[in-house]
Amino acid sequence: MSNAYDVIINGGSVAGCTAAILYAQRGARVALLERRSDPSAHKILCTHYIQASAYPVMAATGLAEQLEKAGAIANTAHYWTRWGWIRPPHDETSAHGYSVRRQTMDPLVRGLAAATEGVDLKLGHTVNGLLYEADRVVGVEGTAGGERFALRAPLVVGADGKDSTVAQLAGATAETSDNNRFSYFAYFRGLPQVSDNVARVYYLEPDNAYIMPNEDGVTVVAAVVSKDRLPEFKDDLEGAYLKFIRSLPEAPDFDSAERISKIIGTLNYPLVSRVPGGPGWALIGDAALTSDPLSAVGCAWAMQSAHWLVTETSAELTAPDRTPDAATALDAAVGRYRARHARETGPHHHLIADFATTRPFNEIEEFSFSAAARDPEMAAHFHTFGSRLMTVEEFLAPDVVARMEKVNGHGLSEETLRLLAGGEEQPSQHAAAQDESVGATR
Structure with missing residues (x-):
């Protein structure tokens, strides 16, 4: 392939390979850059648990089939609490993700990407600069095998982890919170x-x-x-x-x-949330949001954020004729992705970051955990929420709170009920930051 593509993705791990496959399936020409030269390279620090929310994406890329052939575990979990075990009902028809070591998964997803028509996997390519026209990112530059390279595309995607080079070069606004x-x-x-x-x-x-x-x-x-x-x-x-x-x-x-x-x-794994896009660039996976590993959302959100970005931007990137308004249309598409990323991850991440402070359980957590330990229906509800298959609002819907009250034999305090009824909780800074229109800076 030439050095001109529809999209350049920096990072050949879970998020980057997923995005590359999905873009290519929609007809895009993709440069997938990975700084490591070994095709079997894999991430070491990981929870090894892919939430069920990512299953549709794994099925679409072919990764689910490959993981099953490799013996990955169709996962579920039991949860120990001071009220006893929360044991969600589970059978072969239940929603699931997979538990698998990264030494197994990473080469599989990278191989799927390399075998996808339209994906140009470039191992041993290190990005250390962005190309600009005015204030717009139009490509990348870097080194490979001691030689300089430069590639151009309407969109550059950072799938390069929590210390994302693309994010730093693009000047992505970030919010960091401590993990205690x-x-x-x-x-x-x-x-x-x-x-x-x-x-x-x-x-x-x-x-x-x-x-x-x-x-x-x-x-x-x-x-x-x-x-x-x-x-x-x-x-x-x-x-x-x-x-x-x-x-x-x-x-x-x-x-x-x-x-x-x-x-x-x-010893130190801070939580980092970035505005995941600007003129000519976007972030997915840990580059966009590094959450607490305890919540086991990293791999799932990596795949899902790749899917959200491709869904919002692929039509603009694969249009047969690029018009003078193509950049404006792409900016709007990236804006839709920013909004969706905030909507899908923001409320969950807000709760995760708050729990990472190691504060004691709050009243709502005690109420929901104790109900889930006592009632199979609430146990299933608890697990579905933990699998990121429902929103925070759905988890605390009025009928659910009523059943928890019946199971526990007592209700929530008046103050907490007013909070739930009135939606008084402030939106997370993560969600607010992602909704801002932030331009790229050099």
């Missing part, structure tokens, strides 16, 4: 009591943990711990991690399993 937990995880093989392949999530207040079965009989076990306990883990990581996971309620016998990895983790 750190996390460590390891892989185990042959862990007992997880043969049912149901993940376990522990709400230990303020600490958390998860045990998630993956393909090939491997289970990832994570400690997601308040930063108040950081000295304990710094002094003896091995001892503190093992002590923590052994203390989990109804914990499996970790000592009878084989640990097949070192203990992996991060």
Whole structure:
């Protein structure tokens, strides 16, 4: 292919490959750039749990079929709380995503992208500059194999992670909030009591943990711990991690399993929300929104944000004749994507970021968690919300609140009921920022 494309995507991981496949399916010529040269390269830090909200996108790209062939787990979860276990009903017809290690998934989705007609996968290509005409992004420049390259396209997409180069070069407005937990995880093989392949999530207040079965009989076990306990883990990581996971309620016998990895983790993982688009550029995946790994939304929102962007912009990028108004039409399409991204992710991320402060459960959380632990219908409702298959408003609809009241034997306070009835909660800064019209800056 030449150095002129309909769209250039920087980042050949989950978000970038998904966008490349979907754009090409709609007739676009796509340059997919990945700085790493190894086609089997994969992300290390990940929850390994793809929410059910992303299943339609995985089906559309062919990734769902490939994951099933690779043995990925059709996932669901049980949740431990101080009121007992929340056990959502689940069968083969239930909505699901997949639990899978990134060393399995990343090469699969990259291979699907490379095999899609219209996608030009360029490994070993590092972007370090944007090309501009006036204040509009019209391409990228960088290095590959020690040589300079330059590519042009009406739209440049940053799918290059939480430290996005495209976002920084485009001057994307960002909002950062602290994450007051750190996390460590390891892989185990042959862990007992997880043969049912149901993940376990522990709400230990303020600490958390998860045990998630993956393909090939491997289970990832994570400690997601308040930063108040950081000295304990710094002094003896091995001892503190093992002590923590052994203390989990109804914990499996970790000592009878084989640990097949070192203990992996991060001490600081802030939450970053960026305005995800401007003249000639857009952001998807973690480049647009890096949320708390505890919520396990990263992979799903990476795929979904790719789908939202392609849905809003592909017609403008594949028009047979580019008119003088084509740039204006594309800007409007990117604006629609910004609004949709804010609408779909903003309320969820607002709650996630608030919980990442390690504050105690609020009244609504105690009310909904306790109802879900006592009632199968509320357990299913809780899980559907956690799978990002419903809005915040749907989760706290009046009929749902009424059933929670019946299950719990008491209601919410008058102040909280007024809040729910009047919609008095302020919109997240994330959503407000994304609705702004922000131009690209050099």
